[in-house]
Amino acid sequence: MKPEGAAPALSLVIPAYNEEVRLGGSLESVGAFASSWPGGCEVIIVDDGSRDRTAAIATEFASKRPGTRILLNEVNRGKGYSIRRGVLEARGVNVLVSDADLSTPLSEAVKLIGRLESLGQGIVVGSRALASSNVEIHQNVIRETMGRVFNVLVRSITRLPFRDTQCGFKAMTRSVVTPIFRRARVDRFSWDVEILYVAHRRGIPIEEIPVTWRNAPGSKVGILSAPLNMLLDVARIRRRYRQGWYDADPEAQG
Secondary structure, three states: OOOOOOOOOEEEEEEEOOOHHHHHHHHHHHHHHHHHOOOOEEEEEEEEOOOOOHHHHHHHHHHHOOOEEEEEEOOOOOHHHHHHHHHHHOOOOEEEEEOOOOOOOHHHHHHHHHHHHHHOOOEEEEEOOOOOOEEEEOOOHHHHHHHHHHHHHHHHHHOOOOOOOOOOEEEEEHHHHHHHHHHOOOOOOOHHHHHHHHHHHOOOOEEEEEOEEEOOOOOOOOOOHHHHHHHHHHHHHHHHHHOOOOOOOHHHHO
16 A cells, blocks of 8 residues: 555646546546556646536546546646646656547556566657557548658657657656656647657657557647647757757756
C-alpha cells in the first residue's frame, strides 16, 4: 500500500475539449485503470475551456474518486497548453498522457511504463506507424495521408527519427521532462514535437514502441488550417532551440 502523503507511481494527464459525448464512457475505464495501478495513480483532467458539459462530467467523476483533480482553463488555450499545465501539476514518478477518447486503450500503458522503467528514465512514445503497430480502426484517407506527410516534414526539419510523433499516448519520467515543459511554448497540436525535439537534443533516452490504436470520430485537428500552423510551430521550435530558449529552467534558477 502506498504510504499516506507519498507521491503516486503514476500521473495520468488527460486534456479534454468539448468531450461530453465521449468522456463519460472514457472515465469508467480511467477509474478502473487508476484504481488498479501498482503504487497508485492520480488522474488529472484538464478541461480546455469547453462550451459543453465536459467540465461538469469530469467534476462529478472526481467527486466520487479520490486522487482525481480537475484543472479548468478559463478559455480554450490548446492541447499543448493543457497537457503542459497537467504535467507541471503532476506528482507521480512517471506521467502518462492520453487523449480523452482513449484511442489507445489504457491497457497499453503497461508496455510503455515497463519500457520506461527499463530505460531508467526518459520518454516512451506510443506509435501507430511501426510495422507491428495494431491499428484496428483507421482514420479516413485524407487524415492518414496528412499525418504521414506531416511526419515526413517533421523528420526532415528536425532530424527526429520517430515515425509517429503525434499519437496521443506517451509516458515520461516526470523529473526529466519537467524542465522542458517549463520552457515549452507550443500551445496547440505540435506540443509533442517540441518536447521530443528538446529531449532528443539533450540526449534524453526516447523510445518509440507499437501500440493498439482505434480511431474515434470527432478529431479537433482541422484538415486545412492545422497542418500549416503545426509546421510553422515546428520551424519555431528549431529556431528557439538555436537561440538557446530551452537552455534555462526558470524554476531551478528561482
